[in-house]
Amino acid sequence: MYIIESGNVAAAIGVKLARAQVIAAYPITPQTPLTEKLSEFIESGTMKAAYIPVESEHSALAVCIAASTAGARAFTATSANGLLYMHEQLHWAAGARLPIVMCVVNRGVGAPWTVWNDHQDSISQRDTGWIQIYVNDHQEIIDTTIKAFRIAQEVNIPVMVCYDGYILSHSHMPFDLPDQKLVDRFLPPYNPEDCLDPKNPTNLNSVTLPDVRMNIRGELAHGYMELRYLLQEDLRRSIQVVADVEKHYKEIFNRGEGPYLEEYRCKDASFIAVSMGSLSFQLRVAVDALRKEGIKVGVIGIRLYRPFPDKAIVKALSKADGVIVFEKAISYGYMGTLCSEIASALYKNAKTPFVHNYILGIGGRNIRTEDLVDALRNSCTKGKNTDSADTLGWIGLKI
Amino acid sequence: MGTRKCNQITSTGEPGPGDGGKTGSWRVLRPVIDPNVCIPARKNINACFICWLYCPDCTITRTIPPVIDYEYCKGCGICAEECPTKAITMVEESKFSSKG
Ligand code: SF4
């Protein structure tokens, strides 16, 4: 059944269909309607879950950490400075290997204060050990939210589902509503082997020494470094798990794109534009315009950002002459993180395409399709000789 | 041998001696019980055991006489502080190592 709703409501319905048991969130624009919808569902009795009101985002995630440790399926959502405020608990949730799911409704970060969209909030949480998936329409919001619980549960790693504030969160689009029975088939209840048990007290994540130790049963137990190594190992392993979960979802619901990236007119492309989130759909319009001019360009929207699916990305890009990365975030003092990661992944290849980087849409700055067309044309025609090979191109900057 | 076979993916431990690692290596001062002063040792009865109760690393036995496991005793001195008869003296660790 197709319905027309906002992106935030699509996420809320996804959380309800996934039968999340504990929701703790603190309202922040543009995430607010998502948590309001969830509290409505719970209040009206259409969703069986505990909604725990908290005084901050740090506490919201702390509650989810406690709930997940006790064996409940936990969900939270936030944006921008709320996400930054969670930072310490983000590391904790990943280190404690808890399958929490969070929607990040992407928004620029202060200072100065902004409520509009860019990706700086979640990109700044890149190294917290969470899985990050960027989606680009309402169907993907609801489907990915459901899939996220499954992925998280498979690998014991928390997942962020990131979608653009306003552009997706507040716009209305039609999407297919997954059937509850099918979702139940796809997503079994969360029954962890290890969870809090008053009859069996344990120390969880207390001071862990630099070296390994014999535990009280005489077994050699991990030190801090082994546990952190396992997080990395399991994150790399989860690249495959994401694909398996995607395949399983497709078998049941008969939809879904590639697990790592979505390609558009890339087959014969000499140049490939790359971005994440809704921008990749806007770039399709620019690509169509340039194709009419005879420029062989395609676009790739990267869905899985952490763990970084470097092999799939290299496979998709290595045949091109040029790669043009459009980003709504920057690693201040260098360049866009996605661009530097793509360049580093491509470096191992014998034939390396030129890589250009454009920063745009920061703090909600309007992204004009004409500007995308101009930037792409410039990069495609001038290739290695354009300035942006050494310095970043900023689109829409009026300085 | 490494920890690959350890099936934990997070840091969990049960309360007991050794769960915090070889904390004995931290010790600078060693608690030494004087059996002529310690109540259970002197009277040969199950009594007191305040040190056993207070030791944060569970390294003192609830036996006659109480015995300290120096593999894990970290030398915090809580037992000496709490002992009602002042039977426990904190002795510099170097005094023992110099004797071999
Ligand atoms: S607290 Fe002092 S007196 Fe009591 S058992 Fe321990 S050493 Fe002996």
Ligand code: SF4
């Ligand atoms: S000094 Fe005493 S209380 Fe402290 S660890 Fe050693 S035996 Fe336990």
